[in-house]
Amino acid sequence: MLPYEIDVATLKEYRDAGLDHIVLDVREPAETASHAFDGALEIPMHEIPQNLDKIPEDKTVVVLCHIGGRSMQVTGFLRQQGYENVTNLRGGIDAWSRS
Numbered sequence: 446m447l448p449y450e451i452d453v454a455t456l457k458e459y460r461d462a463g464l465d466h467i468v469l470d471v472r473e474p475a476e477t478a479s480h481a482f483d484g485a486l487e488i489p490m491h492e493i494p495q496n497l498d499k500i501p502e503d504k505t506v507v508v509l510c511h512i513g514g515r516s517m518q519v520t521g522f523l524r525q526q527g528y529e530n531v532t533n534l535r536g537g538i539d540a541w542s543r544s
Contacts, residue, residue: 508532
């Protein structure tokens with residue numbers, strides 16, 4: 446099982462190494478419109494339960510939001526649903542943008 450949380454340096458390593466992963470952005474559409482994460486699967490936090498079929502179980506899933514609070518909650522929810530390959534991005538898009 447993946448660690449519960451990773452930092453931006455680890456996500457950069459995933460991307461640079463071509464690790465088969467997706468970034469799940471759980472921010473609201475107004476937030477992603479002003480600062481999108483390139484290539485992310487965008488599903489707002491409150492829509493996650495009805496969109497589980499869109500979240501792959503065979504890839505590493507890195508969940509992010511603005512600073513990491515909502516994505517931590519979604520990470521916990523997905524793990525409760527049986528996703529073992531899901532991890533939270535510590536600091537969210539804010540940390541990613543600053544790195």
